[in-house]
Amino acid sequence: MPTKIFYLDEARTDAVTAKWGMFYRNFTVHYAGTPLAASEPGAAIAKGRSYHLPDGRTFIAQLKTSTYPQELELLIDGQPIFGSSTHPQERLKQAWYTLLFIGVLDVSLGLAAEFGQIEMLQRFGLGWGSLVEGTAFLALGWVGYSRRSATALAVAFALLVLDGIVIIGWAVSTGQKPSLGSLFMRFYFCLMVFRGMKAARQLRKEEAMSFS
Secondary structure, X not given: OOEEEEEOOOOOOOEEEEEOOHHHOOOEEEEOOEEOOEOOOOOOOOOOEEEEOOOOOEEEEEEEOOOOOOEEEEEEOOEEOOOOOOOHHHHHHHXXXXXXXXXXXXXXXXXXXXHOOOHHHHHXXXXXXXXXXXXXXXXXXXXXXXXXXXXXXXXXXXXXXXXXXXXXXXXXXXXXXXXXXXXHHHHHHHHHHHHHHHHHHHHHHHHHHHHO
16 A cells, blocks of 8 residues: 655754545545544545645645546645645656656667667657757756756756657658657656646745745
């Protein structure tokens, strides 16, 4: 049964522990080692459950099935909990991981195509261009994550979309049918980066408000 601890303060002394089984069944919440009773224990996790903490705060857990990929939203008094999938910092991190994966893959394939002289990779147009593109994704992803730059992530998003259009155009021009799997993965990558872009903008806004 997956178990995850979510800290409610920066000192990491106040935390809730969430546990669940397969498909988020048997979802339980513990606070300070004590299990919390849901206000509507029979409600499906997809509809949301509320738990009242001893100090009066309200913890809400809901499986967001209307989004792709589905996310477990955890809120404390209406605000996303740090470390949960819908928290802006977590979404920004996922965007960085996505661009890190794409960048490393592009660089690796580009190096293999050029220095390994792998004909199959070269036929797919991989080479120095892939190396440059991969480096760009790595740089944009790191700047977007470390500096919370929505602009860097927006550029990465645009490159992903443009690259996808070029690949589809190349496949059609050569009489090949674009793979549904590759299109699906491209959509997923774009979604992760787009969410990260919005998260970076939100974090910057919150940061500006805290200094005002």
